Amino acid sequence: MDLDLGLAAQLAVNGLIAGSLYALLGVSWGLVFATTRIFHFAHALTLTVAAYVAVLTAAAGLGLGLGFAAAALAGSLCGLAIELGVYRPLRRVQATQLNIFLASLGLLIAGESVLLILFGPEASTLPGFPLEGIVLGPVAFTTIEALWMGTAWALVGGLVLWLRLTRWGRAIRAVASNPELAQCVGVDRARVFLLVFAVGSGLVGIGGALLALRDTASPFMGVTPILAAFIAVFLGGIGSIPGAVVGGVVLGLAENMGGLVLPGHWQGVIAFVVLFAVLVVRPAGLLGIAPR
Amino acid sequence: MRRLLSATALIVLLALLVAVPAGRVPAAGGTLKVGMILAMTGPGAFYGQVMSRGAGLAAEQINQGGGIEGWKVELLIEDHKSGDADAAVSGGRKLMDVDKVPVILTSYSAPTLAIQPLAVEKKVLLLNGGGVGSALVGKPNLYNTRMLSSQTAPFIIEWAVKKLGARRVATLFWNDTAGQGVNAAMKATCARLGCQVVAEEPHDIGAKTYSAQLARIKARRPDVLALGNFGDDVGYAVNQARALGLTGPIVGVEWTPNAQKIGGDAMQDYTIAVDRFDPAASDPNTRRFVDAYRARHGEAPEFYAANYYEHVQHVLRPLVQRIVKRGGNPAEPGALAAEMARAVQEGFAFQSVYGGPMQLGADGTVAKPMGVYTVKGTELTLVGRIVGGKIEG
Numbered sequence: 001m002d003l004d005l006g007l008a009a010q011l012a013v014n015g016l017i018a019g020s021l022y023a024l025l026g027v028s029w030g031l032v033f034a035t036t037r038i039f040h041f042a043h044a045l046t047l048t049v050a051a052y053v054a055v056l057t058a059a060a061g062l063g064l065g066l067g068f069a070a071a072a073l074a075g076s077l078c079g080l081a082i083e084l085g086v087y088r089p090l091r092r093v094q095a096t097q098l099n100i101f102l103a104s105l106g107l108l109i110a111g112e113s114v115l116l117i118l119f120g121p122e123a124s125t126l127p128g129f130p131l132e133g134i135v136l137g138p139v140a141f142t143t144i145e146a147l148w149m150g151t152a153w154a155l156v157g158g159l160v161l162w163l164r165l166t167r168w169g170r171a172i173r174a175v176a177s178n179p180e181l182a183q184c185v186g187v188d189r190a191r192v193f194l195l196v197f198a199v200g201s202g203l204v205g206i207g208g209a210l211l212a213l214r215d216t217a218s219p220f221m222g223v224t225p226i227l228a229a230f231i232a233v234f235l236g237g238i239g240s241i242p243g244a245v246v247g248g249v250v251l252g253l254a255e256n257m258g259g260l261v262l263p264g265h266w267q268g269v270i271a272f273v274v275l276f277a278v279l280v281v282r283p284a285g286l287l288g289i290a291p292r
Numbered sequence: 293m294r295r296l297l298s299a300t301a302l303i304v305l306l307a308l309l310v311a312v313p314a315g316r317v318p319a320a321g322g323t324l325k326v327g328m329i330l331a332m333t334g335p336g337a338f339y340g341q342v343m344s345r346g347a348g349l350a351a352e353q354i355n356q357g358g359g360i361e362g363w364k365v366e367l368l369i370e371d372h373k374s375g376d377a378d379a380a381v382s383g384g385r386k387l388m389d390v391d392k393v394p395v396i397l398t399s400y401s402a403p404t405l406a407i408q409p410l411a412v413e414k415k416v417l418l419l420n421g422g423g424v425g426s427a428l429v430g431k432p433n434l435y436n437t438r439m440l441s442s443q444t445a446p447f448i449i450e451w452a453v454k455k456l457g458a459r460r461v462a463t464l465f466w467n468d469t470a471g472q473g474v475n476a477a478m479k480a481t482c483a484r485l486g487c488q489v490v491a492e493e494p495h496d497i498g499a500k501t502y503s504a505q506l507a508r509i510k511a512r513r514p515d516v517l518a519l520g521n522f523g524d525d526v527g528y529a530v531n532q533a534r535a536l537g538l539t540g541p542i543v544g545v546e547w548t549p550n551a552q553k554i555g556g557d558a559m560q561d562y563t564i565a566v567d568r569f570d571p572a573a574s575d576p577n578t579r580r581f582v583d584a585y586r587a588r589h590g591e592a593p594e595f596y597a598a599n600y601y602e603h604v605q606h607v608l609r610p611l612v613q614r615i616v617k618r619g620g621n622p623a624e625p626g627a628l629a630a631e632m633a634r635a636v637q638e639g640f641a642f643q644s645v646y647g648g649p650m651q652l653g654a655d656g657t658v659a660k661p662m663g664v665y666t667v668k669g670t671e672l673t674l675v676g677r678i679v680g681g682k683i684e685g
Contacts, residue, residue: 007511010536014503113333121337122550123524131556133535140537215500215528216554220335224500256504264505265467265494 006138011256017145019252020152026232026244028203034176034239035196041104044222045111050075050205051217055124064128068209075205079197115219123216144214237288321362327387327396334374335498346597350604360609361616377406388414394628397603401425401469415626421599425469430655437658439567445477447565448543453485456541458516460490462509465520467494474520506536519544527554534558562667567660569595575647598645606643
């Protein structure tokens with residue numbers, strides 16, 4: 001089989017574009033999961049709510065920049081509300097992880113239905129960014145996709161630095177690593193939970209606005225990208241933020257580079273095959289640390 | 293003698309009552325339950341909304357006017373979750389077994405095909421105004437009031453070859469019965485007209501990203517991209533194809549105002565062959581529908597709403613009238629299905645909101661006015677008429 005270099009280059013760029021978003025969504029969900037161990041399916045609802053907030057803000061004539069800021073804020077508030085209104089009361093009554101997961105899933109389904117009633121099923125566009133094609137040799141992408149990559153990597157980089165260099169960042173890592181020991185040394189677990197929900201949900205809020213900018217906002221837009229985020233986290237290794245980043249990029253590249261040999265609609269299958277293959281070889285994920 | 297006559301009259305009356313089966317007693321009206329299985333949730337929820345609005349408006353108009361020969365229309369809606377055949381069967385069973393509906397309005401190819409055997413078993417009439425798969429042809433009890441892909445797709449390929457000079461065609465289509473049907477029809481037409489299909493890329497229904505498919509298509513250097521997808525997906529596909537540097541003509545079999553909004557400027561010159569509903573047409577049936585729809589929902593209807601309005605107002609209404617006229621009961625199992633078969637056999641001309649009558653065939657297909665349209669600005673412009681199987685223009 002002859003390798004079409006132009007196609008390979010285009011698919012690699014497509015993979016990097018998709019992988020950038022997966023990395024951002026992966027770290028946003030991975031931060032919550034690694035710290036709280038809650039399988040936060042309603043993260044998809046947060047993404048959707050934030051995307052609609054960005055659309056409404058831009059539609060009100062406040063500009064795209066404010067739209068993104070509003071999406072981040074709405075995401076944070078939505079995440080905090082879910083933690084305070086659903087997960088914390090459930091933990092208080094000793095609900096199992098499965099109970100909490102089911103509550104999260106139910107919240108997502110109910111929330112999507114509410115959004116459907118409020119905004120209708122039509123896709124809503126988020127205008128305000130100049131859409132131009134950028135052609136570099138055999139490779140083409142858009143200015144919005146360039147913005148995706150730039151924003152995603154800036155946010156992921158900022159998060160990694162924040163987790164390493166700040167007191168609260170270290171507290172989050174401590175709780176993620178060993179919750180009991182962290183509590184013994186004075187880390188307030190409840191506040192750390194609130195913090196990761198605020199930060200993770202704020203990040204996914206920006207992810208939602210980015211998705212609405214390239215595609216559109218619609219009531220059921222959240223599940224597919226958040227499923228990709230789950231795969232990125234498990235691929236990279238649970239508890240590892242760099243792992244979620246690597247997992248996201250590997251997933252994006254694998255899905256797209258698979259197009260060299262398979263039709264494009266096999267992307268979803270490729271994602272799970274890659275996850276399966278990695279977990280067979282490294283059960284803890286690419287950068288995860290196996291329990292001793 | 294008088295006593296004998298009275299006794300004889302009583303016996304004759306009783307004999308008549310026994311002799312006429314209950315179902316043949318002329319019904320003085322009642323409620324006609326009309327089932328609908330639509331995409332009420334999931335990525336295609338938009339279709340469910342507009343289809344139910346169209347049928348709802350017709351039911352409202354009929355009921356406000358006293359019903360059809362005294363028969364009020366009640367709509368019962370089930371959700372097939374944007375193409376899930378299992379959900380369609382479950383909804384269909386509920387409508388047929390519990391609600392005992394004599395007719396179901398369906399959408400999407402796979403859900404329609406999934407419930408069709410049940411409909412035959414329960415003698416229920418099926419009307420489809422959304423699905424376009426060629427597999428929907430020739431199915432008992434099923435009548436399609438939308439032209440199918442096997443009817444429209446050949447014309448757009450013919451247009452691409454004869455007017456746009458297409459020699460290398462790439463197809464991007466829904467990975468389901470409808471999309472595969474469009475692709476098959478496009479390939480067959482291409483083979484007939486001497487062009488080559490250089491890439492065939494299916495995609496999931498409701499996909500928003502086509503990066504891998506379009507990259508593969510671009511690598512095969514087609515001179516025309518032919519779409520076999522529907523609804524919003526058209527807007528996303530056209531937009532991303534242009535962004536990826538595919539500069540050649542893009543043709544397809546569907547255009548909706550929402551897809552236009554999503555595709556934006558990239559939709560310019562996108563060309564389709566379709567049985568097009570024009571909300572600005574002056575036909576009295578069109579005006580009555582469009583004006584009422586606009587008053588009710590604050591916007592012009594598009595063709596999905598039109599098709600389901602048409603089902604209730606222009607297909608069910610005459611069928612019920614015919615049944616009542618011959619002394620039957622339209623709510624009785626099998627009455628509507630049998631009447632439809634009879635009407636089609638007689639060549640009955642159903643009215644249409646597309647302008648003029650529509651002709652339904654015994655194989656379940658419909659003939660409506662067709663044309664080739666190109667996007668100019670944000671609207672479709674007629675560039676060619678399709679008359680008698682030939683493109684003019």
